[in-house]
């Protein structure tokens with residue numbers, strides 16, 4: 296920050312400030328002794344020692360000049376040792392960021408670095424100030440490696456498309472991209488500044504889980520965002536609590552990190568989605584559609600409610616085992632087509648007298664067999680919940696108010712009714728079969744979201760068409 300010199304003042308208006316005593320408040324009647332501005336306004340010592348500190352120093356020493364360049368350079372990047380790119384990058388090809396340094400050079404695209412916000416696979420996210428508008432923003436400084444650069448260019452293309460063509464009025468809970476530029480070989484993406492992510496919120500809540508009401512508020516917004524994505528034929532591919540951010544301390548949220556997103560026609564990568572939120576079709580090596588995001592959404596819904604991940608797999612094998620133990624075997628149509636099925640299952644043919652045809656049957660490999668064949672050491676992993684079905688896990692979760700005996704019988708009944716609707720909602724998202732898994736348009740009609748009375752399992756309307764007008 297470069298501070299303008301203080302306005303010229305009449306010398307008589309000021310007393311020299313030398314000691315703390317000089318800055319102590321004077322008795323009202325002794326106003327002649329107080330400093331005044333050139334307009335004759337009395338100055339408060341508190342203000343002179345806080346917001347006007349630079350001016351106060353200048354009064355003490357007219358030679359004093361404040362320039363941000365003289366501030367100590369606090370490093371934000373670890374490791375900070377120069378290794379590449381003329382010493383600007385560290386060994387991980389991350390730009391070594393310092394507080395009070397600049398990103399960008401051109402007028403209107405100059406950002407003062409204030410603090411670090413997060414670190415991800417693609418690079419670092421820092422809090423900055425736009426020097427023209429003074430707005431505080433979040434800047435993702437992408438690693439100086441072609442693969443990350445190209446993938447992040449994709450993030451720019453996708454966000455520009457979503458922001459401009461599908462959500463021009465910023466109503467659909469999708470992160471806003473404000474600017475992008477290259478700084479010393481690093482692609483920089485300038486985003487609106489958001490607050491904590493939903494994992495941090497769960498953690499703040501001591502992993503006790505959120506109320507069904509708050510889960511509903513979040514789910515409604517996420518379904519709105521996923522409806523837009525589906526209309527744009529885009530797949531996020533990395534939906535998880537860490538990629539959902541609160542908009543400063545309100546229940547308004549936004550989806551971030553479109554760095555893995557792709558078009559439904561360009562599903563080239565097979566190793567996608569964070570493991571806990573990875574869909575059965577991706578685990579089995581099948582082709583995939585936007586319905587993989589709906590699986591992740593189901594996992595997130597349950598995690599927000601319980602405070603703990605539903606399927607905390609320690610490996611791909613363990614992930615699939617946990618899903619199958621809770622929800623049963625995937626349909627034959629999936630097992631017959633998945634390219635990775637042979638890794639996880641043994642299969643054999645049996646004669647089906649009804650169809651007069653041989654039928655392929657599948658059996659999941661044991662932990663020992665899988666470990667032997669893949670050189671791993673599979674373990675059962677932690678079980679967070681005593682119950683084994685989704686219904687029982689949700690129904691047996693403690694009701695926080697009941698624990699503190701602040702909940703009436705009526706309230707317990709209401710909560711259990713909410714839970715019945717919530718269970719049915721989650722089951723529609725956690726459908727193993729991507730073909731019949733609910734779309735966002737269908738899920739948002741569920742009574743859990745609309746608030747209608749839930750009386751029986753929700754049956755989706757397969758003709759549900761998008762009624763959205765952009």
Ligand SMILES: Nc1ncnc2c1ncn2[C@@H]1O[C@H](COP(=O)(O)OP(=O)(O)OP(=O)(O)O)[C@@H](O)[C@H]1O
Pocket residue numbers: 412413414415416417418419420433435470486487488489490492537538540551552553554
């Ligand atoms: N707009 C924003 N406002 C505030 N914080 C943000 C913003 N964007 C990102 N962050 C913070 O930076 C972290 C990393 O961001 P992001 O997920 O986009 O990076 P990434 O390198 O793509 O990460 P990943 O390893 O998940 O792919 C986020 O988890 C979040 O804490």
